[in-house]
Amino acid sequence: MVSSGWTLSLALTILLSSWTCLGLVLEQRTPGSAGQSLDFSSYGNHLARRADPILAGYLGVFFLGADPYIYFYLSNGNDPISFKALNKGSPITKPTKGTGGVRDPTIIQGGGNEAGKKWYIIGTDLNIGKTTWDASQRTGSKGIFVWESTDLVNWVNERLVTVEDSTAGMVWAPEAIWDPAKGIKGQYLVYWASKFYPTSDSKHTGNPSNIQIRSAYTSDFKTFTVPQTYINKSPTNIIDLTILPLNGSDGKSFLRFMKDETKKTVFVEVSTTGLFGTWTRPGGDSASIQSGVEGPAAYLDNQVPGKVHLLLDFYGGDGYRPYESTNPASNSGWTASSKTAFPANLRHGSVMPVNQTLYNALKARWG
Template sequence: MDAPPPSLRSSSRRRFLGMAAGVPLAATGALALGAGTARAATDSAYVMCYFTESPDMLAADYGLHLAVSPDGLEWTPLNQNNPVATPTAGSGGLRDPFVLRKQDGTFVVLATDLKGTDWTYVSQYVHVWDSTDLRTFTGYRRMKLHDMNTHSWAPEVFWDAGRGQYGVIYSAVNSSGHNVIMVNYTSDFVTAGSPQVFFDPGYDVIDGDLAVGVNGVNYLYFKKNSTLVGARSGSLDPGSFTEFSTAVSHGGTEAPTLVKSLASSGTWYLWGDTWSPNGVFYAWQTGSLAAGSWTALDQRTYTQPLNSKHCGIQPITATEYANLLAKWGTPVWNRLKSYNYPARYVRHSNFVGRIDEYAFDPYTDGMWKLVPGLADGSGVSFQSVNYPTRYLRHYDYALRLDENDGTSTFAGDATFYRTAGLADASWASFRSYNNPTRYIRHSDFVLRIDPVSTTTDKQDATFRVGY
């Protein structure tokens, strides 16, 4: 859950009127395998759920968004990055969605009941949907978790095999005035048992994310002082987890999401979201959750969905992946990431072509339709999404966004041939149609067409075409 500013968090704490201490439960017995969810034998891809915001809130949308990925690193937004479901009760919006495959193979989606950033809004409920295939969402309702005067932030779910129930963990404020991670148990996601304190290390923690039964150990990652930290336990009993890992962060980081690689045994990824509407995701990798140490991934290797915030990630089958793409479609637009500055994307600003650091507003400045070349249909032209009568073209070798005047000169200036990336053949480079010795490249972050010869030139002229 995106934490509010400290002043509002203090007032949120003062709103707490009292919370019963967690009641110890009997030992849970055998633990669930994998990540605490029912896992299909043929899982080979992933689905991500999220909401959207951007720096000036032009992308603010508090409905349920989905994206898919074959590797858990590069993501394709579904439904043109529009919501696939929107709450109609409570605040009328959601944050922090989470998707779980239940023991019967169907899915349940939970989310914080909060629209926007009104941190004074208090809800004892979470939003809930059922879904057989993530293409239709039924049974929308809110599930009440407690009667306390505190929030129910960032709900996530795990299967507790010993109890034969699902545990719903979420962030709330305790009687000492700091956020803890609570748990309620449910069998049907309609009614929940009494709230208990699941994890309270004595300081403020939010955004719990569990990996259950990994070589007999359960791992809980959470936000502590704007860093991501792990705790572990041999059981799922409330109060049994002990902090152990090295903290990781990139600025103020929250919303940890643990993802097991389906392609590499033992490899796990840890996603984190930066606080503020910028919502930049960063990712780390480890070969062993038990080690508690992480290595930052090169940003060339992953791309978050446009404007995504506080995600949840679930493995899916190849059939489910294909069906989701068939149902919702891929975006009609693309984004272009710089190879040697992978935090930056191609955009226009004041009609000048350049690469700027994600995230920015208007976010539509960085969205492009790659259409058949205006001068040669075997090439491509870059049509602006928010100025559809304008295209990227070169003029005195500098790239700018101009109105298509219908002339052959404009068509030639706005046409490029896509080639294998000059610095990495799995990426792309773009050669000018009417200046065939020159390629689109950035120089001091401004786009132009130049001859390319050096290693740096080739890196400047290489881009990833994605979403």
Template sequence: MAHPSRRHFLGMAASAPLAATGALALGAGTAHAADSAYAMVYFTESNTMLEADYNLHLAVSTDGLRWTPLNQNAPVATPTLGAGGLRDPFLLRKQDGTFVVLATDLSGTDWTRNSAYIHVWDSTDLRTFTGYRLLKLHDMTTTHSWAPEAFWDASRGQYGILYSSVNSSGHNVIMVSYTTDFRTTTSPQVFFDPGYDVIDGNLTVGVSGVNYLYFKRAGTLVGARSTSLNPGSFTPFSTAVNHGGTEAPTVVKSLTSNTWYLWGDTYTPNGVFYVWQTSNLASGTWTALDQKLYTQPLNSKHCGIHPITSTEYSNLIAKWGAPAWNRLKSYNFPARYVRHSGFAGRIDAYPFDPYPDSQWKLVPGLADSSAVSFQSVNYPTRYLRHYSYALRLDANDGTSTFAADATFYRTAGLADSSWASFRSYNNPTRYIRHADYALRIDPVSTTTERQDATFHVGY
């Protein structure tokens, strides 16, 4: 949640305290035994705000690293109350097995707008979103309720809702309000105040008896821990990580190994995630993950990630559909994607606008239907073709020469067989590769050339 900084004192009055429930104890944020995939909620922004969309977006993944945006990366739910837009969505599976989505009540980047409310949706399966409402977290109108997240506190028999607001000293702290139904809350309490500005609290509950709270401090991601969930019990302990200015920490456990991932988001409108990993959450040390291994949904910002079952994964793909387009990531420059610019083919560092320059429909080859051609999404009459060995985006003139120049055989990646390479149809000794970031077809023999000619076909 990018922010300029200070607000005023947070009042401590809200609705009446809630009675504890007898709900089944199940650690918030932990996976069910049947979970084998992940869902991500997010909103979108891009360099020039061409893709600024402050509604609820949804993506899925089988490994928690490479994501498939659903509904063509268009919203799956739209807030209509409050600011009429959202930031910082969060997803939680509740004790009854259904889901709740929370989000900041803020559309755009007007950080001076204060709201005591957050957006809330209920969902049984993430295919429909019901019960949309605003939930009031405090009574003050001079401070905000940013980046809400929730967890189940078994000892209280209630959910805690964490969010960022400003205390009497003038800096942001992590607050908590408790609820049983996400319709009314207890009077708020300070959950974590280390004495300096902190926002974006992300809580991982019950790992070998320890709870971990990650948060943003001065453009870095830092962790605190406690053996209880009591407000005021957390103590900072971890080594800070960042990639430039980083915010929105999200800790995710691998479903297949003892690996933890820490996602962080750059807090400019660029919308770039970076990921760190550790096999020992208690160590508080993280190692940057190779960007070849993860791909965020296009233009996604400040995400929430939660495990889901394989059935839920399949049902979401069936309901919302996978994108009709792809993006191609460079193997040896994984921050760069294949795009056209001035109708020349090249690889450029993500993000960029216009972002549709990097979206392609891999259609049956114009000269051989067993091969592929790259049809531009934003110039659908144009295809990527070679001309004097350089790749450029040209209109299909219907000739056999054009069809041959625009047709490529997809093969196992020359540098990594799990990736892809593309061999020219009419120059079969040559492959698509980048050279000084420009795309061309060349013979490939060296290690570097094989890497230049290898791409990940994703979203």
């Protein structure tokens, strides 16, 4: 974070010089001003993916409020906020393991040698109809659901993989991103939300830690490295992390959206120094995009350079509502999109761009 007493220095001069090359603008406020931050006013246009003519639409993967299963929605061509249910509105798949319910599904494009050849869906092992919210956080599942596909149509090899030990109360909202910087061939960085109890409290009846974001690496979604704490904003509870790579850069620029579970807000942070680099919260420590929401799902526009779409789950109301921005590295630059063609009651999920071949295959199989 940038402190209120920040002043120009040699280090800042070097940083400013490098960001100027990227088209970034640094906003300096007077010392002591509240919410002092960096203004990435042209960030999206310079670092987000350029329009890609081979992309033909978007695939949305969600669960529905009372139905913790995997549902597919396909866009109306390249319209980023017009979706239609596939499979006549029935689930594409239902889990057969764990609690028998999956929430927060995210679809992951293969990276490295799996690029264009493999996709994964991972999700939370939770059927709230069989438990309570308190119990689900004290003695919830320690694993994540995984499915895989080589064509986006057939989903196989369902598994429930344990990623945390017995001190964890739960594993919520897992997502993953390909990290080309990990090792020689790269690996998937998988991340999720957990809280922890002392080893002396084996039944988890006492007070836990705050909720933090954990992470581990995998190359196959079968075996994982020992998890590490990725984000800990103690005493604040953080859940629902999603990371958006900004293509067209050097592979080190990312946006990450998350929910402050304590204040019930969603906010964005930005890094130009990699997944484990320095992250800045534009607008300061209290800045946020929206309140009373969760489950952010961000995706780049297929046609408009620098434009990002963001779905926010109004969990106390009608589920996902779409937002958009051409200045996505901001907590104040988001506007509500039209909901005319956007389905109601979609819950925490993800959206992925698809080319014409995949678009046609999905429509032919599930349309």
